[in-house]
Amino acid sequence: MLLGLAVIPSIAQRWGSLRSPQPTERNHCVRDIDIRKLKEVINILLDHVIDMGVDSLPLEQSFYWKIHDDEKYAMSGTPDLVVGDLFDDLDFVEGVLLDKDNVVSYTLTEVAPILTYVGEVAFSKLGSKGG
Numbered sequence: 474m475l476l477g478l479a480v481i482p483s484i485a486q487r488w489g490s491l492r493s494p495q496p497t498e499r500n501h502c503v504r505d506i507d508i509r510k511l512k513e514v515i516n517i518l519l520d521h522v523i524d525m526g527v528d529s530l531p532l533e534q535s536f537y538w539k540i541h542d543d544e545k546y547a548m549s550g551t552p553d554l555v556v557g558d559l560f561d562d563l564d565f566v567e568g569v570l571l572d573k574d575n576v577v578s579y580t581l582t583e584v585a586p587i588l589t590y591v592g593e594v595a596f597s598k599l600g601s602k603g604g
Contacts, residue, residue, distance in 0.1 A: 515588070522595045525602060530594050535560050537586055562587055 537557045544552035562583035569576055596604050 518592075522591070522599070525595075525599050527595050527598060530591060530598075532559055532563065532590070534590065537590075539586070542582075557586055559586060559590055 535558055537559060538554045539557040540552045541555055544550075565580055565583040566587060569580060
């Protein structure tokens with residue numbers, strides 16, 4: 474044994490111990506989502522984009538691929554793709570400003586694809602400035 478190298482775990486062994494556990498039926502990975510922290514992070518990210526000089530972005534893509542809610546977290550099969558519409562999502566989200574008394578938490582599902590689009594487009598515009 475050269476310099477005790479047999480005791481050093483292989484890269485595969487070390488990588489296996491560094492990876493996050495894979496969820497299975499018997500082994501669920503559970504974490505709490507701190508909504509206040511999430512809100513703070515989203516505000517910081519949007520403030521960053523605004524501070525970099527981007528107050529609005531053209532919505533040039535309407536359609537995107539998404540997965541049905543009942544299949545999204547089921548890892549046992551291959552989900553079917555459906556088409557989402559950013560224009561519709563934006564209409565639903567902006568509707569919150571028009572009727573703040575009838576807010577529904579499910580509207581967050583329309584915010585998510587919009588945030589993805591904003592992140593992608595803002596990054597492509599700001600990439601040369603450090604994103």
